[in-house]
Amino acid sequence: MPQTLGLNRILGGAIGVIALVSVLSSGAVLVTGDQLREATDARSRSNQLIRALDNFRAAMLNQETGLRGYLITGRDGSLEPYRTGRPALDEAIDRLRSLIGQDPERTRLLADAVAAARGWQTEVGEAAIRIAADPAKRDEAVHIEADGQGKRLFDTFREKLAAIESLEGAVRAALAERVARGERNESLALWGGTLITLLICLGIGIGINRLIVRPLVRVMGFVGRVGEGDLSSRLDVRSGGEVGRLGATLNTMVAGLSDLARTNRAATADLNAAAAEIRASAQEQAASVEQQFAAVQETAATVDEITHSGAQISKRATEVIATAQATAQTSRQGLRAVSDTAKAMDAIREQAEAVAGNIVSLSEKTQTIGDIIETVNDISERTHLLALNAAIEEEAVKRAAAGKTRSDTTQRTIEEITGRVEENVQTFQQIVASTNQQQLGIEQVMGALQNIRQASQQTAAGTRQVEAASANLTELAQALMALAERYRH
Missing domain, CATH: 1.20.1330 (f41 fragment of flagellin, N-terminal domain)
Structure with missing residues (x-):
């Protein structure tokens, strides 16, 4: 055949x-x-x-x-x-x-x-x-x-x-x-x-x-030698038909495998180096993320303490406002009492001045009729008593005037205290409002820190996965390198 x-x-x-x-x-x-x-x-x-x-x-x-x-x-x-x-x-x-x-x-x-x-x-x-x-x-x-x-x-x-x-x-x-x-x-x-x-x-x-x-x-x-890694030889095609075509196809395939092995060796070397760099970078990133996570934990703890302190300050400020409002209410009541006292002192002073004027006029008239008084001892004694009373009313007027002055001074002082207490109440109210806003801000910061902490945990987990993938990639690159070393060309 x-x-x-x-x-x-x-x-x-x-x-x-x-x-x-x-x-x-x-x-x-x-x-x-x-x-x-x-x-x-x-x-x-x-x-x-x-x-x-x-x-x-x-x-x-x-x-x-x-x-x-x-x-x-x-x-x-x-x-x-x-x-x-x-x-x-x-x-x-x-x-x-x-x-x-x-x-x-x-x-x-x-x-x-x-x-x-x-x-x-x-x-x-x-x-x-x-x-x-x-x-x-x-x-x-x-x-x-x-x-x-x-x-x-x-x-x-x-x-x-x-x-x-x-x-x-x-x-x-x-x-x-x-x-x-x-x-x-x-x-x-x-x-x-x-x-x-x-x-x-x-x-x-x-x-x-x-x-x-x-x-x-x-x-x-020939296929056995190729399977053992020898890509340097070629099959001597001596027959035609399917076997000859098979031999030619195998030679073409082995030539392609030889080129692929060379390319694979170079690519594997690059892959190994890149995997090592990625692994080192992943390890550094993992360390940085761990530090960041620790800092976020400490910051969250500090903010938590500040939140607690702010809540206590807000509570104390609310109590002070209540006390200041009570003090202002008492001051306003004292101010009204002092104002009523001042009005009563003014009425007393006016009456004392009127009594004192009448007594002085009466004393002057009494002195003009001194002779008449001599005859009536009883009347003289009474006149002398009236003069004494007049003298007393003159002193009462002075004291009433002095009390009026002091009452005015007290009224002004209480008015000043009441004004300052009201100012303090307004200031404390502003402080409480600011403290409440600060508390809300701190709570928002706390929520953001929680999100940052979760993100840091996820980033740390992702970094560890990247590191593991880098290690696997390194092992794969080494395996590919070992596989590429099997083929000689």
Whole structure:
């Protein structure tokens, strides 16, 4: 076979030849098998014919034996073989006619044998039995059976049956020769086809070994070297077809793998360096994030303390406002009391001044009538008392004036205290409002710090994942480097 044939054509042709040889040998075996089966069937029919002839003879012998037993003993039970022999003879005759078929000579011989058998049954058997029924005529019945007529009839059908058997013997010999020849032909066809098939398979195996197996062995050796990492060699393509195309494709693939290995080695080195840098950066970032997280924790704790302190300050400021408002209320009440006192002092001062004026006028008039007073001591004493009272009212006026002055001063002082208390109340209210705003701001800052802390935790977790990924990337780069080092080019 030319080496340029494809594997499909080679294998297809080989399978076609084997199939053709198998079909031919199978056909020969089938033909010889049919011949052998025909010969075997014919021999089987011949054997059946011989058995039917034997059954014919046996049936006639049974009838003769039963008849003789009856004639000797006179007992009816002795006729049992005779009675069973008659249907057996009929069955044997039918079987022989079926087996002989249309063969004229055998048909004629069978007809003569049947005529002789029927003649014996009629002329000897039935006649002797009919006469032997009368005991006085038994000797006559015995004479019928022994006068030789029965023997001649027996000899006739035996002769005819022997002739049929002789003819069948020649047929049996021919059939045996046919069977033997058929068996030889079948063996020759079977073994010849097998031998030819084996020779063809041997030739096909040699061709496949030269055209397919050997090139595939070279290809497998080359593939094994490539699998071990040797990319420097090339496959020597010596054949065409699929194997040749496979070798050329493998050479192209190995060349591409060699280029890929070089590129992979360089890329792996760069990947390893980049992975190391990423890992170092991730570790630094992780440390920074940890520090930031610690700072956020401390800041959150400080802000928490400030929030607590602000809440206490707001509470104390609220209490001070309440106290200041109570003080301002008391100051306003004292201011109203001082104002009422000042008004009462003004009224007293005015009355004292009026009394003092009346007393001074009265004293002056009293002095003008001093002479009159002398005469009336009692009146003088009373006048002197009035003058004393006048002097007292003059002092009372002064003191009332002094009290008025002090009351005014107290009123102004209380007014100033009340104003300052009200200012302090307003200031404390502003402080409380500012403290509340500051508390809200601090709570917002606290929420922001919580978010920052969560973000820091997530950033730290992400950084650790990046670090782990960097470590995995480094391991992968090292594995790729080791894999790339396996290939030589």
